[in-house]
Amino acid sequence: MEIQPFKLERYFAQYEFSAPYLLSSSDCDGLPMRELLDMADAQCRGLWDNLALGYTESLGHPLLREEIAGLYRGMQAEEVLTIVPEEGIFITMQSILRKGDHVICTFPGYQSLYQVAEISGCQVTRWLPQEEQSWRFNPDFLEEALRPNTRLLVFNFPHNPTGYLPSLEDYRRVLTFARRHDLYVFSDEMYRLLELDAVEKLPSACEEYEKAVSLFGMSKTFGMAGARLGWLATRERELYARLAAWKDYTTICGSAPGEVLAIIALRSREAIIQRHLERIRRNLILLDDFFAANADLFAWTRPRAGTIAFPRYKGKEGALALCQRLVSEAGIMLLPSTVYDYDDCHLRVGFGREKFPEGLEKLDKFIKTY
DSSP states (O other): OOOOOHHHHHHHHTTTOOSSSOOOOOOOOOHHHHHHTTTTOOOHHHHHHHOOOOOOOTTHHHHHHHHHHHHSSSGGGGGEEEEHHHHHHHHHHHHOTTTTTTEEESSSTHHHHHHHHHHHTEEEEEOOOOOGTTTOOHHHHHHOOOOOEEEEEEEEOTTTTTOOOOHHHHHHHHHHHHHHHHOOEEOOOOTTTTTTTTGGGGHHHHHTTTTTEEESSSEEEEEHHHHHHEEEEOOOHHHHHHHHHHTTTTSSSOHHHHHHHHHHHTTHHHHHHHHHHHHHHHHHHHHHHHHHHHHTTTEEOSSSSSSSSSSOOOOOOOOHHHHHHHHHOOEOEEEEEEGGGSSSBBBBEEETTTTTHHHHHHHHHHHHHH
């Protein structure tokens, strides 16, 4: 298996820890350890104070899996496997796909969602959104893309990088398509629970379809990317066994401190998520004003969920040139659409962090000067 460079991660590696103003990060602010521990109930405090740094249970701490199962309708702890989020993508693809299979995948997107299948000898059809329809992924495309050897449908809602969230009608059409053709589904739900309107929250794919695998974790919604903890949830028992077997060849088991910290956060999830949503809404109002004032340079489609959006840049030099100039001359990091192999006229903006207003002000000044 010959891997390809992960363009988004390599771009972040260049600037994420040196640029003072990060305007493309996809996570919410990292929770301070002291603050998180203050949220611990008596049981969790005891787990933390008496924690020994030995091996953990391969499937995940039983209490953690119970808390995770509680995020879903009708799911049980034994249907949850804890993983590192990126690992979850890899082992799912390895567990489902065979060389020569066909995959349909939303695009643009996180590179491993389609790249792992491609380097494993599979054919991938990219399901592109309609920008003129607020980045809608039209379910009609799926029947056109279907082949006799189609085995897996991959999608990511809320969507990275556009912030698109399908209607419940469109979403159920997608799952009905998968069921009708007996396809596996891999649903990347890393931005779940960050819907701007709670009424628009979609059911998880694993709740709705027995052959779906849902990916979620602590990185984005909960502001705990440093815990390196996520999970897969599926009702397909045979597939679950293959996923667990693959984990023995990757991480084997999770981080003991990360598991306890995740239990604390999940038990305090309502307060954590509400705080993050309030910040996201504040920052989006600032972005509305910024794009309205700079409509000659940018076209703005307001996201409906998550912490990122994908505005169009109208400048002649292209998105990559603008991003490189911003980071070198002003210390501002934005993400060009070239890292998604999409085009050179979009930018990924991330608005989940507290210092976002300061960075946006710097960007506005740079644009006016530029």
